[in-house]
Amino acid sequence: MRAVVWKGPGKVSVDQVEDPRIESATDVLVRISTAGICGSDLHMYEGRTSAEPGVVLGHENMGVIEEVGSAVQQLRKGDRVVLPFNVCCGTCFNCSRGYTNACLVTNDEAAGAAYGYVGMGPYRGGQAELLRVPWGEANCIKLPGKPGDELEDDFLLLSDIFPTGYHAAEMANVQPGSTVAIFGAGPVGLLAAYSSMLRGAAEVYVVDAVPERLERAQKIGAVAVDFRKGPPAQQIRDLRLKNPLVRGAMRKGEEKMAGVMCGIDAVGYQAKDFEDPSKEQPTSVTEQLAEIVNPTGALGIIGVFLPEDPGGKDKAAKQGEYRLPWGALWEKGIRVGMGQTPVKSYSLALRDLIIAGRAKPSFIVSRRIPLSEAPDAYAKFDRREPGYTKVLIKPAMGQPSAAH
Structure with missing residues (x-):
């Protein structure tokens, strides 16, 4: 054959x-x-x-x-x-x-x-x-x-990829009314956004830099965020705070929750460096998610990370070892799920x-x-x-x- x-x-x-x-x-x-x-x-x-x-x-x-x-x-x-x-x-x-x-x-x-x-x-x-x-x-x-x-x-x-996108939403605890940030608008990221909507999410932000992918995200009702225009976590926070309905619903102190409750990494270990997209930075997405996911939120890491990466940028990365913002995740009490579907x-x-x-x-x-x-x-x-x-x-x- x-x-x-x-x-x-x-x-x-x-x-x-x-x-x-x-x-x-x-x-x-x-x-x-x-x-x-x-x-x-x-x-x-x-x-x-x-x-x-x-x-x-x-x-x-x-x-x-x-x-x-x-x-x-x-x-x-x-x-x-x-x-x-x-x-x-x-x-x-x-x-x-x-x-x-x-x-x-x-x-x-x-x-x-x-x-x-x-x-x-x-x-x-x-x-x-x-x-x-x-x-x-x-x-x-x-x-x-x-x-x-x-x-x-x-x-x-x-x-x-449909079950995988849905599993990402499950790990990120997407519920009716949830706010969601998804990094990566490839097939899994798009279907994570689609699955989030099937589960009743109120706001879904999708981060990428490929115009065709961002257009597809918009067509299904997500908010497209082009990381070439600035740090995506800050872009998402600004979009939420500039929305008079979102801002108007906040009581005193709730501006601390101007991020999202659910974050999804649909990129994995080949993530781009947001300051220089010509280079890889395997932890860039995790770092941005640690910033944008609110205290008590949840993070689903569905993007692939492997124990061995011959193309890793340094010795640690080649062995699947990465420096992560663990303190920020711990301080916020963020629940983290990861792995194959x-x-x-x-x-x-x-x-x-x-x-x-x-x-x-x-x-x-x-x-x-x-x-x-x-x-x-x-x-x-x-x-x-x-x-x-x-x-x-x-x-x-x-x-x-x-x-x-």
Whole structure:
């Protein structure tokens, strides 16, 4: 089959690789109809992980079951499914408590596994024509409809970034009426903003510097904050205090709460230096959030931080060690949540919101491509070129058997 393979920093190719097969009675094989290119894939693409060449990429996957193992009873050939990026067993101590992101069985190296990602187990990714899904009944979310229908792109986003955006809002304790600041208007940041609105947030501020991304944030009702125009925390505070309705509702002393109650880092360890965006400063977002989140607020860190970063700016950063404003966070009593998303905790509810027409996360999708265009798409996505906010791969596109 054809698959997207990482060759080294800045290079992927579409290669012929061995077809997957049923290896265990609980496996299923899925013919991929859509796979997403994720911002997390860029960490490997850029050589910012310990990945070795040869990884088949892709942890955002959906398709139709082509074969099931002999022990699979609840799924059958022809079922349409989306696959949470967490590969889980479904029954270990963590899975049984809902923490499928920290499965104790699927990865010999650590708690938690995923498709096509370094350090996350031996599982090939789904930017390919076929994918083996271990523990199939635990790792397949059944979907209605047929491949290529009007909900295809919405359902694909259930594999990762829609639940991830929602998890960020959960960690940040977004409630009806909340004020929220989100740093990063990539796909996860935009869906964190969207999820915050689904949860009833009153004000959502989204910080970035890419015009296309800021425009998308505005279109869903968020307030776009361009960090090139000044420190974003100060911009948000000024916007709130200049609003006569916000200021007029404050009693004496409440100007101390002119920040926001909920903060989300949707950038991670490749954050920009706000004073010089040509440079990285991995703690810049955390520092701004420590400033803008009010006392007694909450912070959700969904942006990726890894134990090893070969491209880190110093020895500490290369080892995943950062100097953080811990004193400011402690003094304010800010609750901090972080880590990978337990996708299955949200998949069914978000799927049903899509089915009911209450959620349409595919507003972030900017381009759909065949497998053959993946190398070019990776390069353009990495450069943040217009039109590459969220790229979906359609393996059947352009193939002789594909419908036109």
